[in-house]
Amino acid sequence: MQKPNHIVCCALPAWEAAYLRSTVELMKCLSVDNLVLYVDYNYTFTDLVKGITGKKPFDWKRLLGLKSRLRKVSGDGQTGMYVLSLPPTLPAFAANTYKLFNVLCKINAVITGFYINRAIRKLGMTDVIEFNAYQPFLGNRWKLINVHFKVSYIYDEFTGVPYFKGFAEREEKQYANAADLVVVTSDVLKKRKQTKDTPIAVVNNGVHFDAFDGHKFNRSMQGASTKIVGYTGNIDDRLDVGLLQEVIKQMPATAFVFIGKVFDNAIKAKLSKNRNVVFTPPVSAAEIPDLLTSMNVGIIPYVCNDLTAAIYPLKANEYLAMGLPVVMTPFASIGEADKAVHFANSPESFVSALEFALEADTLQAREARMELAKEADWAVRAGQLINYVLQYKTSKRLKSNNYQTELI
Structure with a gap:
């Protein structure tokens, strides 16, 4: 039996929402045979106020630690799904300049990164696969422990979205260039997101x-x-x-x-x-x-x-x-x-x-x-995803071993 992979999914999509999110569905399927830590959407202090006043429905008590930030959704500890709620962050996208945006993101990354690393230690996660589902804004600044392979998951075209203030393209490229694999959901995205050195793969959306x-x-x-x-x-x-x-x-x-x-x-x-x-x-x-x-x-x-x-x-x-x-x-x-x-x-x-x-x-x-x-079931898509990850992860390890051999 194959050893479970340890996956930390740093996600833009919220864990709980009224609509299906490909990131959530893929991680649910992968958690059957792997250990997955799903890092929930980073709600800001603005979101927190809206949550407390009832203007935005979500479990805001977890942000403040009034309820456990780390919760088990499924599994036996060796495999399964855990969800981590981060503390509220500064509203970085309120910034009008990249300089201020960068400062706010760095502050947010230090605070949230502490909680992610604490969860990684608590769950005993090693040889971690960091799966970044369009969270390059913090992903470029996080220093997560035990990460040996990084995946940039781009499931839509976000570079022109007004909310991101024009910062998305720069941040997206930076994370993709540093990643070990880019995964996209369509052939058009594959053409657009191709980088010079990072391999790219297509995993289409699925269905239950x-x-x-x-x-x-x-x-x-x-x-x-x-x-x-x-x-x-x-x-x-x-x-x-x-x-x-x-x-x-x-x-x-x-x-x-x-x-x-x-x-x-x-x-x-x-x-x-x-x-x-x-x-x-x-x-x-x-x-x-x-x-x-x-x-x-x-x-x-x-x-x-x-x-x-x-x-x-x-x-x-x-x-x-x-x-x-x-x-x-x-x-x-x-x-x-x-x-x-x-x-x-x-x-x-x-x-x-x-x-x-x-x-x-x-x-x-x-x-x-x-x-x-039936051939597009989420379980099939998750299988395609993990196969790509393991293929390129093995390739990376072999290249590293060959390089070390040449140095000896």
């Missing part, structure tokens, strides 16, 4: 196939007189509103259901003018499969730009696992799933693709989509 397995659900709505086209996810500026308006107008007998949090009320207002459009509040990840059973087609109508080109949408595999036909704009490739979806780049072609999916779908096609999604 057992939760979405279309074989488990009653598909009786397939024969209903009113066909339903569904979208799950945030209602924000990634949606191609102009395309959607035209498509919805051209298909008045088809219902369009949007399930998710509305970040842009103007989008909701425009689309809601059509009587065949319904908006539903966001639901937990566990509730999504049941909602998808009433749908006939799943859509991902994003605008095509540099930001969306780097996205690998989780919903694509969820739709496919349910056996649903998928129609999407060609904003990005979704790897091996490309062959199972309909791409359409205009209102006319989108309508044609929807009509075909609604009228010409077959049991054989649904089975093929479910089988494809």
Whole structure:
């Protein structure tokens, strides 16, 4: 039996959230056979105030140490998952200059690094794999103990995100150049994030196939007189509103259901003018499969730009696992799933693709989509990830041994 790996995941994504995060899902799967310390999102003092006043729901008592910072989620001590809550940090992204940002990050890194190293010692972690899930801001300044291999995990294009004040690209490159391996979620990100000396690998996003397995659900709505086209996810500026308006107008007998949090009320207002459009509040990840059973087609109508080109949408595999036909704009490739979806780049072609999916779908096609999604299960993705890590970790060790031999 292979010795468990010791993984410290320093994450931007919060451990607890209303939506699925690839980082969390990968670490959960890896914790079955490895020991994982998940370092939770570093909440700031601003977040703390919002938490105490109820404006931002999270377990703020852990930040202050009123509840244990280190908690066991699963496992027997040799393997399993532990989550570490850090103390509140200074709001570095409030800085308007890189000089001030750097100072604040250094202070935050010293304080938070102490707690991470204490947890590493307490858990007896050695030969640590540092898995940095887009936390280069502290990762570049941390001095974590027992780390022998560093992975930079880039799961989205963050360099243009306004919140990061333009600091993301510099910090991201610095960490990636110092890492032993860069892992990305799409081929577009692989092209963009390639460094001179650091190897890079692609691990696409996955799906909890057992939760979405279309074989488990009653598909009786397939024969209903009113066909339903569904979208799950945030209602924000990634949606191609102009395309959607035209498509919805051209298909008045088809219902369009949007399930998710509305970040842009103007989008909701425009689309809601059509009587065949319904908006539903966001639901937990566990509730999504049941909602998808009433749908006939799943859509991902994003605008095509540099930001969306780097996205690998989780919903694509969820739709496919349910056996649903998928129609999407060609904003990005979704790897091996490309062959199972309909791409359409205009209102006319989108309508044609929807009509075909609604009228010409077959049991054989649904089975093929479910089988494809099964190959994208998170456990499979986690296996791909750890195989890449161990491959390059072994290569690094062999190179080091050869170098030492040459010196003798």
